[in-house]
Amino acid sequence: xxxxxxxxxxxxxxxxxxxxxxxxxxxxxxxxxxxxxxxxxxxxxxxxxxxxxxxxxxxxxxxxxxxxxxxxxxxxxxxxxxxxxxxxxxxxxxxxxxxxxxxxxxxxxxxxxxxxxxxxxxxxxxxxxxxxxxxxxxxxxxxxxxxxxxxxxxxxxxxxxxxxxxxxxxxxxxxxxxxxxxxxxxxxxxxxxxxxxxxxxxxxxxxxxxxxxxxxxxxxxxxxxxxxxxxxxxxxxxxxxxxxxxxxxxxxxxxxxxxxxxxxxxxxxxxxxxxxxxxxxxxxxxxxxxxx
Amino acid sequence: xxxxxxxxxxxxxxxxxxxxxxxxxxxxxxxxxxxxxxxxxxxxxxxxxxxxxxxxxxxxxxxxxxxxxxxxxxxxxxxxxxxxxxxxxxxxxxxxxxxxxxxxxxxxxxxxxxxxxxxxxxxxxxxxxxxxxxxxxxxxxxxxxxxxxxxxxxxxxxx
Ligand SMILES: Cc1cc2nc3c(=O)[nH]c(=O)nc-3n(C[C@H](O)[C@H](O)[C@H](O)COP(=O)(O)OP(=O)(O)OC[C@H]3O[C@@H](n4cnc5c(N)ncnc54)[C@H](O)[C@@H]3O)c2cc1C
Ligand code: FES
Ligand code: FES
Numbered sequence: 412x413x414x415x416x417x418x419x420x421x422x423x424x425x426x427x428x429x430x431x432x433x434x435x436x437x438x439x440x441x442x443x444x445x446x447x448x449x450x451x452x453x454x455x456x457x458x459x460x461x462x463x464x465x466x467x468x469x470x471x472x473x474x475x476x477x478x479x480x481x482x483x484x485x486x487x488x489x490x491x492x493x494x495x496x497x498x499x500x501x502x503x504x505x506x507x508x509x510x511x512x513x514x515x516x517x518x519x520x521x522x523x524x525x526x527x528x529x530x531x532x533x534x535x536x537x538x539x540x541x542x543x544x545x546x547x548x549x550x551x552x553x554x555x556x557x558x559x560x561x562x563x564x565x566x567x568x569x570x571x572x573x574x575x576x577x578x579x580x581x582x583x584x585x586x587x588x589x590x591x592x593x594x595x596x597x598x599x600x601x602x603x604x605x606x607x608x609x610x611x612x613x614x615x616x617x618x619x620x621x622x623x624x625x626x627x628x629x630x631x632x633x634x635x636x637x638x639x640x641x642x643x644x645x646x647x648x649x650x651x652x653x654x655x656x657x658x659x660x661x662x663x664x665x666x667x668x669x670x671x672x673x674x675x676x677x678x679x680x681x682x683x684x685x686x687x688x689x690x691x692x693x694x695x696x697x698x699x700x701x702x703x
Numbered sequence: 704x705x706x707x708x709x710x711x712x713x714x715x716x717x718x719x720x721x722x723x724x725x726x727x728x729x730x731x732x733x734x735x736x737x738x739x740x741x742x743x744x745x746x747x748x749x750x751x752x753x754x755x756x757x758x759x760x761x762x763x764x765x766x767x768x769x770x771x772x773x774x775x776x777x778x779x780x781x782x783x784x785x786x787x788x789x790x791x792x793x794x795x796x797x798x799x800x801x802x803x804x805x806x807x808x809x810x811x812x813x814x815x816x817x818x819x820x821x822x823x824x825x826x827x828x829x830x831x832x833x834x835x836x837x838x839x840x841x842x843x844x845x846x847x848x849x850x851x852x853x854x855x856x857x858x859x860x861x862x
Contacts, residue, residue, distance in 0.1 A: 412725045413767075418705070420769065447727075447765040448746045464770055489759075513837020514813065515762045516747055602836035603748070 413450040417459040421466060424549060424578065430461045431574045432551035437461050439576060441485055442519040444512075445528050469523075469578060472496055478584040484523025484577040489514070491522060501582055503592035503611060507538035510596040513603050523577050526562070529569040529634075536563070536635035537611035538594050540627035545581040550574040556581075563634035589615050590625075591698025593690050597682050599673065606630055607674050610686040612694040619700060621645045621654070624691060631666040631683055638665035641687060650695055650702045655688040662687045709772040713737065714781025722768045728754065729763035731771075732778060739779045739808035743839070750838030753809035754778050760816040762837070779808040782815060790855050791815050798851035802842035810838045814852050825859035 417434065421427035431437050437459045440446045449457050463469060469485035472494045480500050482491060488508040491497055497505045504522075511517055511525070511534050525535045526546070539559045546557045551574055564570050571577070592613040598604040609629035615622050624645035626638040644661035648654040668679035692702060706721045713735065722731055729752045732740045743749035745764045752764040755777040782789040788796065791814045801807050817834040826834075831852050840848060 412723065412730070413727070415725045418724045420707075443765055443767065444747060447767070451746055451765075462767075462769070512747070513750065514816075514834060515750060515753055515760050515837040518759050519761055519766065602833060 413447060414453065415450065415458060415460055418462065419460070420462045420464070424466060424468070424576065427461055427463055427466065427576055428549055428551055428574070431576060434459055435573050437573075439463055439527070441521045441524045442487065444516055444520040445524055445530075463576070471579070474500070478588075480582040480587065482522060482580040482582075484527075484579055485521050486523075488517035488520050488522070492517070501538075501542060501587050501592075503541070503594050503613070504535065504538045504582075507534050507594040507596075507609075507611065510534050510594070510598075510606075522580065526559070526580075527569060527571060527577055529563055529565075529567045531563075531566055531632075531634055532605045532609065532630050533635065534594075534596060534606060534609060534629070536629050537609050537627040538592070539580065540635060540637050541592055541611045541613035541625040542582050542590075543586045543625075545583065547578045547581055549576050549578055554578075560637065566633050589698070590623075591616075591694045591696065591700075593693040593697060595686055595690050595693075597686065605673075608668075608679060608682045608686060609635075610683070610690050612687075612690040614691060614694040614698045614700070616650075616695065616698045616700050619650050619703075621648050621650070621695065624658070624694075626658070626662065626687060626691065628666060628683065628686075631668050631679065633667070636665065638662050638687075640664040645691070650700045652702070655691060658691055659684040659687045707769060707772075709769060711771045711774055711776055713776045714778060720768075724767070724769055726768045727764050728756075728761075728766045728768045728771050728776070731768040732763060732776070737778045737780055741805055741808060743805070748839065749806070749809075750813060751806055751809040753812045753838065755812055755816055758816065758819060760813050760837075777812065777815075779811045782811065789815070791818060791851075794851040794854045795848075798847050798854060800843060800847040800851040806838060806840040806842075810835065810840065810848060813838050814855070817852070818855055821856060825857045827859050828853070831856070831858075 419430045440460045446457050469483045471483045492505045492509045522535045525533045544559045590613040594611040596606045597608045611627050613625040624642050629635045641658050641662040670676045741751035743751040747762045747765045754763045757774050
């Protein structure tokens with residue numbers, strides 16, 4: 412039995428926000444694939460739960476009139492992978508979450524939970540970073556919008572405050588149109604494993620030169636990160652092996668890998684440089700480019 | 704801790720239960736006699752507790768019983784109709800994919816959902832493996848399990 416002390420099944424967004432405001436210790440439970448494991452391990456910080464599983468509106472995936480792609484915080488990874496709108500406009504998000512755990516976990520786990528838990532290895536984080544997704548958040552004071560850029564504030568920490576409910580992700584058209592994007596997860600096992608390094612790139616081309624590169628990593632610093640130096644190094648460069656090598660060199664200034672039982676710092680750096688090239692190349696090819 | 708009343712069907716039969724909100728679906732199903740639902744790890748790693756909720760495969764050890772309210776649950780007991788094994792169950796027997804059998808009920812439910820999701824479509828061996836990555840087996844080495852699955856799905860030419 413899970414050591415839950417208080418449990419409230421929310422009936423509406425307003426009801427969830429009210430329940431969260433009433434109890435400072437209350438935490439949201441979505442798919443539960445992190446929360447229930449924390450509880451199983453006896454952690455004290457998830458004993459008061461506000462359950463959002465009945466809020467079907469938070470499961471919605473759609474495109475709005477302004478061309479924003481909306482992904483509900485409660486949409487399961489499987490729903491995201493299979494959804495037409497995701498496939499057509501932000502396929503890298505589906506590609507990224509398709510690397511999470513096994514089918515049972517993907518059927519329950521949500522992108523909302525994956526971002527809100529603040530994990531430095533979260534598979535959806537790189538894809539969210541290269542598309543600069545907005546997070547639409549509600550609390551007792553009302554609604555606000557935060558960017559994914561800067562949302563992760565430290566290992567396991569995000570800029571959500573007690574009482575905050577993430578409602579959905581919003582990808583603005585300028586952040587996905589004309590971009591080719593790609594995610595690669597390097598892990599020790601082929602499935603059911605946390606990333607040793609995760610890496611996504613989004614590339615926009617101007618003819619055969621890179622007009623914009625967005626490069627993001629997980630497990631390469633204390634939070635998922637974007638790589639300003641490498642991105643700058645790519646600007647206006649032709650699609651050549653030399654450009655890829657320059658990007659791989661520049662990325663060293665952006666990352667701070669460390670040694671853990673999964674991999675040493677040196678090995679991580681090697682994977683980081685290798686992936687910078689692989690992922691940038693593929694993203695550029697998906698944007699319609701050809702390498703010389 | 705408060706109890707809540709939930710209505711669900713398990714293998715086609717309706718149940719109204721007063722469940723403790725702290726309980727997992729795996730616990731509640733076992734209490735109701737569906738002991739094919741095994742608990743190995745209790746943390747979503749091994750898949751022994753896999754059941755289908757509205758035809759979607761979930762690890763019932765990390766699925767609150769509350770969440771099954773109004774839903775249709777399937778366990779391997781219900782796949783066997785009038786004493787006749789389902790094609791998936793039969794395939795596991797014929798391929799010798801069962802040794803101690805602890806993982807088998809969960810795997811059979813995963814295969815059942817894999818089969819239903821891929822109806823009318825050819826799948827690759829790679830897809831079979833990825834589709835079963837959430838289930839661990841201590842005994843078989845997986846080869847016989849993949850063979851069992853191959854015998855019930857349409858397999859594409861080797862990739
Ligand atoms: C076997 C297994 C394998 C896994 N493999 C991977 C993997 O390969 N890659 C990976 O990235 N993750 C993996 N995970 C972790 C987990 O599945 C994901 O992080 C998942 O996205 C969590 O989503 P959830 O809906 O289950 O979150 P929950 O467990 O419900 O919640 C997670 C956290 O987010 C908060 N939260 C959730 N939704 C909201 C919201 N709408 N508003 C505010 N706060 C919210 C919760 O309070 C909690 O802090 C794995 C887990 C398991 C059990
Ligand atoms: S017992 Fe549920 S996944 Fe292992
Ligand atoms: S047959 Fe023994 S665990 Fe699979």
